[in-house]
Amino acid sequence: MKPETLNLKRLLIWLTLFSIAMGYLETSVVVYLRAIYYPNGFNFPMANMSSAIAITELGRELATIIMLAGIGIVAGKNSTQRFAWFLYCFAIWDIFYYVFLKLLLNWPESLFTWDILFLIPLPWVGPVIAPVIISLSMILLALMLIFYNEKNPLLKFNFQEWLLLISGSLIVIISFILDCYRCIHVYKGEVLDAIAEYVPLQFDWWIFWTGELLILIAISLFCLRAKRVIREKRK
Secondary structure (H helix, E strand, O other), X not given: OOHHHHHHHHHXXXXXXXXXXXXXXXXXXXXXXXXXXXXXXXXXXXXXXXXXXXXXXXXXXXXXXXXXXXXXXXXXXXXXXXXXXXXXXXXHHHHHHHHHHHHHHOOOOOOOXXXXXXXXXXXXXXXXXXHHHHHHHHHHHHHHHHHHXXXXXXXXXXXXXXXXXXXXXXXXXXXXXXXXXXXXXXXXXOHHHHHHOOOOOOOOHHHHHHHHXXXXXXXXXXXXXXXXXXXXXXX
């Protein structure tokens, strides 16, 4: 086995373990919060938190992203690999967050149980299976980028592929915040009061799958182009 291959496998193992550990850390914080704010089990509407706790939660979300981005920057050889490792670690962290929640709290009840994903700029909500699908796509994208970039460091997303990826990601985000936006739009009062009383009603799967399809097309186009470039280089 080539030293480069061995180093890559070792890196993959350690980053996977790191991300799983971060998933457990995230879960442990949520276990504490639910014991305090949802002693009878998590449900909507969201519990009222003090401003100090709410700010701390927002800071924790930001700190998590910085940590995941940091490990990607350290692990990657170039900008493409740094981005790929960030995606990989984020996805593993997210999946194992739910795995540990199931083990520790026996939650979610099913893959279609509603959950809060993020809080900025509006609460992102959706069935648990939706972020899991996105995480699996992120793992696929990350591994393809790393695999082909290792073979040819010049291989990276072109403009068309970036456009599809970014467009698909934005559409997926819209699918997560649209239901909350509708609630706020029809609510006769303050925005924060509307969010405090928000109970999810409908997840727009057609919007979600439109975004997911664009992401998968971007990945497919990159893989086809990368195979062609590598094949031509060998001739």
